[in-house]
Amino acid sequence: MSPAGSAILIVVGVLGGAITIAAGLIYVERRLLALWQDRYGPNRVGPFGLLQVVADMVKIFFKEDWIPAFADRAIFVLAPAIIMVTVLLSFAVVPFAPRLWVADLNIGLLFVLGMSSLGVYSAVLAGWASNNQYAFLGSLRAAAQMLGYEVFMGLSLLGVVLQTGSFRLIDIVEAQRHLWFCVPQCVGLVVFAVAALAEMKRLPFDLPEADGELIAGYHAEYSGMKFGMFFVGEYLGVTLMAALMVVLFFGGWLGPGLPAPVWFLLKTFALIALIVLARGSLPRPRYDQLMGYGWKLMLPLALVNLMLTGAVVLAGR
Amino acid sequence: MREIVNALRTLGVVFGHAFRRRVTIQYPDERPALAPRWRGRIVLTRDPDGEERCVACYLCSDACPVDCIALQATEDARGRRYPAFFRINFSRCIFCGFCEEACPTCAIQLTPDFEMGEYRRADLVYEKEDLLIAGTGKVPGYNFYRVSGLAIAGKEKGEAERESPPVDLKDLLP
Numbered sequence: 001m002s003p004a005g006s007a008i009l010i011v012v013g014v015l016g017g018a019i020t021i022a023a024g025l026i027y028v029e030r031r032l033l034a035l036w037q038d039r040y041g042p043n044r045v046g047p048f049g050l051l052q053v054v055a056d057m058v059k060i061f062f063k064e065d066w067i068p069a070f071a072d073r074a075i076f077v078l079a080p081a082i083i084m085v086t087v088l089l090s091f092a093v094v095p096f097a098p099r100l101w102v103a104d105l106n107i108g109l110l111f112v113l114g115m116s117s118l119g120v121y122s123a124v125l126a127g128w129a130s131n132n133q134y135a136f137l138g139s140l141r142a143a144a145q146m147l148g149y150e151v152f153m154g155l156s157l158l159g160v161v162l163q164t165g166s167f168r169l170i171d172i173v174e175a176q177r178h179l180w181f182c183v184p185q186c187v188g189l190v191v192f193a194v195a196a197l198a199e200m201k202r203l204p205f206d207l208p209e210a211d212g213e214l215i216a217g218y219h220a221e222y223s224g225m226k227f228g229m230f231f232v233g234e235y236l237g238v239t240l241m242a243a244l245m246v247v248l249f250f251g252g253w254l255g256p257g258l259p260a261p262v263w264f265l266l267k268t269f270a271l272i273a274l275i276v277l278a279r280g281s282l283p284r285p286r287y288d289q290l291m292g293y294g295w296k297l298m299l300p301l302a303l304v305n306l307m308l309t310g311a312v313v314l315a316g317r
Numbered sequence: 318m319r320e321i322v323n324a325l326r327t328l329g330v331v332f333g334h335a336f337r338r339r340v341t342i343q344y345p346d347e348r349p350a351l352a353p354r355w356r357g358r359i360v361l362t363r364d365p366d367g368e369e370r371c372v373a374c375y376l377c378s379d380a381c382p383v384d385c386i387a388l389q390a391t392e393d394a395r396g397r398r399y400p401a402f403f404r405i406n407f408s409r410c411i412f413c414g415f416c417e418e419a420c421p422t423c424a425i426q427l428t429p430d431f432e433m434g435e436y437r438r439a440d441l442v443y444e445k446e447d448l449l450i451a452g453t454g455k456v457p458g459y460n461f462y463r464v465s466g467l468a469i470a471g472k473e474k475g476e477a478e479r480e481s482p483p484v485d486l487k488d489l490l491p
Contacts, residue, residue: 036334040341281331282324 011102018091022235025272027053029235032276057228065224072129079126080219080226083119083233087240090115094243095170097253097260108169109161112244113154116199120146122233123201123208127218138217141287142208145198148294149205153195155302159188159309160248173252182249187305189249191298196245198294200237202275204282207290242271353455355429356412359405361445362426362454369449370424370461373400377416377425385409386416395470397462403445408438422461426454 027042027050034041043049067076093108095101105111120143127139161167163184164175172181182189198205209217219230246252246267253260255267285293342349351357364370373390391401416425435441453459466483468474475482 036331038334038337038340040339040343043343277328277332281327 007102010100014091014096014102015088018088018236018239019232021239022232023053023057025235025238026056026231028272029276029279032273033280036277036280060225060228063224065226068130068132068221070131071221072131075125075129076221077226079122079129080222080229080233082125083122084229084236086115086119086122087233087236090240091236091243093169094240094247095173095252096243096264100261101170104170105168107167109157109167109172109248112240113150113157116153117146117150119199119237120150122230123218126222126230130218130221132221134214134216135218135220138208138210138214138220141210141214142201142218145201145205145207145290145294148291149195149198149298152191152294152299152302153199155299155306156188156191156195157248158306159185162306162309162313169247169252173247173254176251176254180249180251180254185249185305185309187301188309189245191302191305192248193245194293194298196241197275197278198290200234200241202234202238203279204284205290206284207287210284238272238275239268242268242275245271351429351431353429354427355431356414356427358407358428358430358433359410359412359416359443359448360426360428360450360454361403361424361448362450362452362456364460364462365453365458366460367451368397369399370422370459371400371403372398372422372424372461373403374398374421376419376421380415380419382413382415383409383411397469400445403448405443405448406441407433407443408441423454423456423459426456428454 030052031041031043031049041049042052045051045055067073090112092102093105093111123142123146124139127135127137127142130136160172160181163181164172166172166175175181201208208214209219214220219227222230243264246264250267250271253264255263258266362370371388373388375388375390378384378386378388385406386404387406388400388403390398392398412427414427417427420426433441462469462472462477464478464480466474466477466480
């Protein structure tokens with residue numbers, strides 16, 4: 001096949017695969033949460049309830065797509081698209097297996113971090129355009145939380161970058177041939193995992209949505225497929241963060257025996273299951289606790305980790 | 318520090334639940350085990366001879382806190398009271414079981430059955446022929462007319478089970 005043809009095939013495959021996995025996660029999450037709560041979860045539609053996703057999709061596509069009269073129409077429509085676009089663009093630089101990536105950027109990691117920063121706009125604009133005080137409060141929280149946690153999300157990854165000497169994700173995977181970075185960079189891994197949870201507004205860090213106090217936060221006014229896009233965007237974010245953690249800390253596609261893409265998928269799904277477990281067990285912190293953890297615990301940890309890694313790398317020269 | 322340890326322990330405990338038995342009863346496929354005294358669909362039972370137990374005393378409709386029982390008493394040729402009609406509106410019934418407690422003849426009983434869904438509200442009004450069952454329900458041997466002192470055709474006073482003939486109050490002999 002021509003290089004252009006195979007490139008298009010990979011693009012379509014990654015796009016379709018990412019969206020399919022994100023939609024499938026709705027089912028996976030419900031079944032896993034049910035398992036940990038001694039229930040069954042959706043198991044009636046199709047074998048093992050697998051067609052539940054299809055049923056949900058059909059339902060959400062045929063729901064009335066309503067824009068409130070007091071909303072800012074253009075921005076209201078734009079906001080859910082932003083989260084989808086930024087997360088899907090980030091998938092472009094994720095290496096799934098040798099020669100299986102969409103773009104080989106030498107600043108791949110920076111690109112991902114930049115895209116996840118742009119994702120903040122989705123929450124902020126959605127809350128602003130909804131013209132609803134709950135939505136606005138939610139988007140304010142989202143902005144503060146995502147900006148705050150982004151600071152040390154980048155810092156926590158710099159240890160990996162220092163050890164590899166490159167921002168290129170493929171180099172980072174190759175550098176883990178002998179030892180996965182989850183061992184020397186365990187502090188960075190923990191800090192990044194917490195930051196990633198906060199960054200994609202997942203429980204226990206779902207304060208921007210906080211159904212108990214803010215109804216649904218910044219997407220309170222959304223319905224139909226626009227709400228569906230926020231939803232799929234969140235699950236895309238989960239998939240992306242799990243994939244990133246695999247690339248940065250768990251050796252990407254490296255592994256004995258099985259083919260490379262299988263290893264990548266296995267590791268990603270294990271991490272997704274962990275993220276679901278965190279949702280199923282941890283309570284939501286208070287808002288001041290959230291900010292306290294971020295600035296007083298995680299940021300210093302990330303900085304200390306960065307300095308120690310730098311010292312070790314310098315000493316090893 | 319303690320919070321982190323707590324969070325990790327919580328994760329472990331919740332993960333451990335993956336290996337516990339699931340509590341869900343998958344209802345239409347699996348049936349829940351209902352206790353014999355479960356308060357469900359109300360029935361009118363018959364005595365061991367196959368005749369209606371209900372003597373139309375109105376105690377059940379009086380006891381009913383939501384007034385869902387309606388009936389009309391009448392009497393047959395033998396002098397036995399019975400309800401001309403007996404109607405329970407199950408869209409009102411709260412299945413409290415007070416009617417069963419009030420019933421002096423064990424006629425009205427609640428059964429372990431809850432599958433009474435209907436598409437039309439009017440279908441939830443049960444008439445006597447819907448309520449009457451062939452058997453004796455939870456009280457197998459009991460027959461009110463055989464143990465009571467009431468005189469009906471074919472059974473005078475004093476002829477009931479464990480009953481001595483009535484005392485003639487105007488007779489001086491011991």
